[in-house]
Amino acid sequence: MTAVVHKVSPGLWRLAWRRLCADRVAMVSLAVVAAFLLMLVLSAGGLIAADWEDEVGVNYAPPGFVGAMPAAPMAPVQAAQALPDNPFDPLADDIRALRAQLAGEGAPDMYGVSDPLADDLAQLRGRAGAAAAGPAGAGRLATLPFGGDKWGHDIIKKTIKGGETSIVVGLVAALLAVGLGTLFGALSGYFGGVVDDIFNWFYSIFTAIPSVLMILAVAAVLQQKGVLTIVLILGLTGWTGPYRLIRAEYIKHKAREYVLAADAIGASHWRRMFTHIFPNVSHVALVQMSILVVGFIKAEVILSFLGFGVPVGVVSWGSMLNEAQNELILGRWWQLSAAAIAMALLVTAFSLFTDALRDALDPKVK
DSSP: OOOOOOOOOHHHHHHHHHHTTHHHHHHHHHHHHHHHHHHHHHHTTTTTTTTTOOOOOOOOBBTTTTOOOOOOOOOOGGGGGGOOOOOTTTTHHHHHHHHHHHTTTTTGGOOOOOOOTHHHHHHHHHHHHHHHSOOOTTSSSBBBTOOTTTTOHHHHHHHHHHHHHHHHHHHHHHHHHHHHHHHHHHHHHOHHHHHHHHHHHHHHHHHHHHHHHHHHHHHHHHHSSSHHHHHHHHHHSSSSHHHHHHHHHHHHTTHHHHHHHHHHTTOOOOHIIIIIHHHHHHHHHHHHHHHHHHHHHHHHHHHHHHOOSOOHHHHHHHHHHHHHHHGGTTTTTHHHHHHHHHHHHHHHHHHHHEEEEEEETTOOOO
């Protein structure tokens, strides 16, 4: 007898993976996103950019391909503006003249004028002399591979460490917003009635207030800087967009034949909502995910600029752009370029990959 071979039809996710692998742009974008995520893991583990705060270069060290900045010539000091003998103590000359006057009058030692700051000024003179004896910026590099900031931090390491913060904020906040929007939209669209009215009431409240004002209001209520605070601010204010689209999809899909068939065989509401309907609307959630990641990275820049972002001592792409606006006046463009290039590369790759994944998961696309 000939054995009968039963061929198992591939599932939705396997078919989606096959379509995704056939898209070269999607694979390149996936590789770029995976490289950024690997950088995030290595940076969080302290394997790379752990010493980003070390002052390895001179202030505003230019990139190596630009070359070291020439030393600025010092303006000559005019005779009328000559410095005093002791610039640390403007009263030294007056005290010396008063001592000489008292000594000439034969005053006893008990009437001598003493300087209570003499010891402190001597220490300052010693430090100033030691600094003047050595070359400026001794032990620091005149150039760095991609430049340095005003403290001499390496821009490459600072960009990697800043990417850790910005990527975490963008991804986690987008996951929170899409998760809330998908859950609320599924409950509202599937059950309808009173449940739908309650969620629509919350949706109307959040959309009635401009998004920027809503973000600032939540930031003012939390009153604590940090990555977790930014994630909560963006996640709790960004769920309205996914909610509106997911709700419409669930209203459309809950009356279709495959959902009615699942109801006929006794599938629970939860199973119908997230096992049968959600795979067919997941591409909508993914598109919203890509849009929110881009938007939340920009929102982190705005929050850092307004003082609600990361605290002092924590670097992000937003804080780097905030510093770079003052550096551009001085012609120091490398910090702005590093942060902008890293952001553009990640956002573009993530958007292209998400679009390709949306097409692969769309059941209408064969």
